[in-house]
Amino acid sequence: MMKIKEIQNNERPREKLRNLGIRSLNDAELLAILLRSGIAGKSAIQLAKELLSLCGSINNLSALDVNTLESIKGIKGVKASEVLALCEVSRRMAQQASLEVDVIDQPSRLVNWLKKELGSSQQEQFMVVFLNTKNHIIGYKILYMGGLDRSIVHPREVYKEALKVSAARIIAVHNHPSGDVSPSENDRLVTKVLEEAGDTMGIPLLDHLIVSHYGYTSLRQILKKD
Numbered sequence: 001m002m003k004i005k006e007i008q009n010n011e012r013p014r015e016k017l018r019n020l021g022i023r024s025l026n027d028a029e030l031l032a033i034l035l036r037s038g039i040a041g042k043s044a045i046q047l048a049k050e051l052l053s054l055c056g057s058i059n060n061l062s063a064l065d066v067n068t069l070e071s072i073k074g075i076k077g078v079k080a081s082e083v084l085a086l087c088e089v090s091r092r093m094a095q096q097a098s099l100e101v102d103v104i105d106q107p108s109r110l111v112n113w114l115k116k117e118l119g120s121s122q123q124e125q126f127m128v129v130f131l132n133t134k135n136h137i138i139g140y141k142i143l144y145m146g147g148l149d150r151s152i153v154h155p156r157e158v159y160k161e162a163l164k165v166s167a168a169r170i171i172a173v174h175n176h177p178s179g180d181v182s183p184s185e186n187d188r189l190v191t192k193v194l195e196e197a198g199d200t201m202g203i204p205l206l207d208h209l210i211v212s213h214y215g216y217t218s219l220r221q222i223l224k225k226d
Contacts, residue, residue, distance in 0.1 A: 027048075170205055
């Protein structure tokens with residue numbers, strides 16, 4: 001296996017970055033810069049490729065925890081911490097970008113953050129995002145973990161939290177750890193129950209989103225078609 005020092009200068013990740021810009025690097029090369037060094041018989045690029053193979057793609061990097069990262073020979077305490085820090089920086093940047101806009105006018109920012117916030121979780125989570133009258137996010141809270149069911153997701157709990165922050169409207173969100181964002185019958189029922197409660201409370205449910213690393217589904221759009 002070729003070591004980084006054996007690669008032509010203009011093809012080494014750092015030199016390639018300087019000469020061609022950061023966007024010229026592929027995913028493995030970017031991670032290799034972060035990892036900085038390999039181990040005997042394994043370059044930083046090879047370590048990066050092993051890391052990407054483990055998670056499937058760079059998009060799933062945040063699904064890995066410290067123990068999983070450290071299971072790769074050559075990635076221990078410091079390197080594992082730096083990879084996790086990179087994922088958290090990415091999540092916080094996406095979150096901050098979603099706080100600055102009308103999320104109805106610019107839904108891509110909201111979805112980008114939610115995919116990073118919940119998409120990598122291996123357990124189903126139900127979250128409510130609270131909005132003001134300008135559709136800016138004023139808060140969010142994970143209310144339930146586990147399989148989604150209308151007997152578990154109580155409207156009174158959802159709207160109690162909405163009232164605490166004086167929300168004008170809400171968006172419900174949950175993830176599908178399988179990656180398949182197709183709604184179940186329970187997903188549809190929960191949406192209808194929350195929608196009816198929101199109309200009664202005067203705090204409308206704008207949407208119910210299902211997210212994963214791979215995409216998202218809007219239940220409002222689906223229910224409109226039904």
